[in-house]
Amino acid sequence: MLLGNFCICEKEYPYQVNKTPSEESVEKRILEYIRKYPCSLTMDIADGLNISYMTAKRRVTDLKEKGMITKENERWIIREKNEIKTDHTLRDTFEVGVVMKMESHPEITIEDIATELYLSPTTVRRTIKSLQNRGIITRTGSARKGRWVVSEYKLKN
Secondary structure (H helix, E strand, C coil): CEECCEECCCCCCCCCCCCCCCHHHHHHHHHHHHHHCCCCCHHHHHHHHCCCHHHHHHHHHHHHHCCCEEEECCEEEECCHHHCCCCCEECCHHHHHHHHHHHHCCCCCHHHHHHHHCCCHHHHHHHHHHHHHCCCEEEECCCCCCEEEECCCEECC
């Protein structure tokens, strides 16, 4: 619809607002949006996909941590799977502490790690998610009886 010199585009939303989409589907939709609009801001992504700004920001951050997207000269660059370089360097003392606990006790729970390292469970979960996104740790088995598997990593100099 044209108003003077301005064009107002009506957007279509592909899913119902009352449903909460999975993380993977949101990330997939963000990648599709970035392919279509490479100069978009995180707020534009949130508006275009009808998701909250915080959800868009969190998912964009996850995609950046996974190495799937980068921003260069105000444009989003999407990396293909063979271009993604995994960073196996532990970045801070939280990550070092969590990995050390998991290596010594593979069955350890998030609450036990938080208690032993004097951290909040939320901080431990965030650290674990970052480590999983970069492929440093994985969880095998069930959520309750599973084990942490630590791959090779480097300490930051």
